[in-house]
Amino acid sequence: MRLDVFTLFPAAFEWYVTQVHVRKALELGHELAFTNYRDHTPLSHLQVDDTPYGGGAGMVLRIDVVAAALEAAFGVGAPAVRESRRVVELTPKGRQFDDRLAEELAEGDLVLLCGRYEGIDERVAHLVSDRVSIGPYVLSGGEVAAMAVSDAVLRKLPGVISNPESLVDESFAPGLEGGTEYPQYTRPAEFRGWTVPEVLVSGDHGAIARWRAEQVRRAAGGTD
Ligand code: ADE
Numbered sequence: 001m002r003l004d005v006f007t008l009f010p011a012a013f014e015w016y017v018t019q020v021h022v023r024k025a026l027e028l029g030h031e032l033a034f035t036n037y038r039d040h041t042p043l044s045h046l047q048v049d050d051t052p053y054g055g056g057a058g059m060v061l062r063i064d065v066v067a068a069a070l071e072a073a074f075g076v077g078a079p080a081v082r083e084s085r086r087v088v089e090l091t092p093k094g095r096q097f098d099d100r101l102a103e104e105l106a107e108g109d110l111v112l113l114c115g116r117y118e119g120i121d122e123r124v125a126h127l128v129s130d131r132v133s134i135g136p137y138v139l140s141g142g143e144v145a146a147m148a149v150s151d152a153v154l155r156k157l158p159g160v161i162s163n164p165e166s167l168v169d170e171s172f173a174p175g176l177e178g179g180t181e182y183p184q185y186t187r188p189a190e191f192r193g194w195t196v197p198e199v200l201v202s203g204d205h206g207a208i209a210r211w212r213a214e215q216v217r218r219a220a221g222g223t224d
Contacts, residue, residue: 001106001157002031002085005146006069007114008048008061010034012143016151021161025154032150033073040072041065049117058118066113066124082129085109089124090142090149094131097149099172101132105149106156112149114142169212179220182212 005013013034016022026032038046042064049059067078074081081087085108088094095101113120113128134145154160161167171180185196199211 002033002109003150003153004033004035004073004109004111005114005150006035006037006066006073006111007141007143007146008037008116009114009141009143010036013147016147019151021151021154024162025157025160028157028159030154030157035069035073037061037065037069040069042068052118056118060118061115061120063121063123063127066120067127070111070127078127081111082127085111086130087111087113087128088130088132088149089113089115089120089128090134090145091115091119091131092133092136092138094133096136097132097134097145097152099152099178102149102152103156106153110150110153112142112146114146116141176216177220179216182215182219 007013017032022032037048041048043062047062048065049061052058052060070078070081070087086105088105088111090112113124132145132149134148139145155167167173168175169181170176172178185200189196189201197211199207202208
């Protein structure tokens with residue numbers, strides 16, 4: 001897949017792109033590109049934002065700036081970009097991000113538009129296919145949200161997680177019927193009197209599987 005992130009702060013992703021699964025995705029031939037809106041602004045003095053019509057606090061990212069950045073990256077009119085890929089605005093007003101949406105977004109090329117300040121001019125609706133929120137709270141910008149979304153999406157690409165078994169019992173995976181993963185323990189078997197459940201060191205794989213299934217069921221609020 002090709003993943004494009006549009007942001008005023010590409011430097012925010014410097015650590016993220018060094019992460020092993022991101023590097024793995026690139027090795028597998030997937031592409032990751034960052035576009036700084038400011039590099040493509042048609043306005044003088046590298047302007048990218050403006051005061052809101054009607055008054056109010058803060059600044060709004062201009063729609064002409066967002067459109068110019070999309071056009072520079074894809075070489076087509078900005079509204080046409082969503083014809084070939086999902087174009088996602090990250091905004092607290094969007095659809096709540098979840099594992100199912102991560103699966104969907106991993107199916108093709110993807111654009112993530114990060115807002116800043118008071119967000120992007122509402123007319124961005126003419127350019128996007130989706131508006132996505134990572135939770136009911138307001139972040140200072142879309143960058144952290146873009147990292148969360150792209151992280152969850154890249155993990156879905158075949159081969160990115162080198163041990164596919166990691167995905168089978170991962171939280172929200174079909175193997176867990178959408179539940180969260182069972183608790184994990186490692187050595188030492190006892191620390192400050194805190195012990196590991198006996199069954200996990202029993203070597204009885206059937207009992208371990210039953211114990212884990214029970215934990216998943218309990219976390220989901222099951223009763224029987
Ligand atoms: N930008 C600001 N807050 C956000 C949120 N909760 N989700 C996605 N993008 C955002």
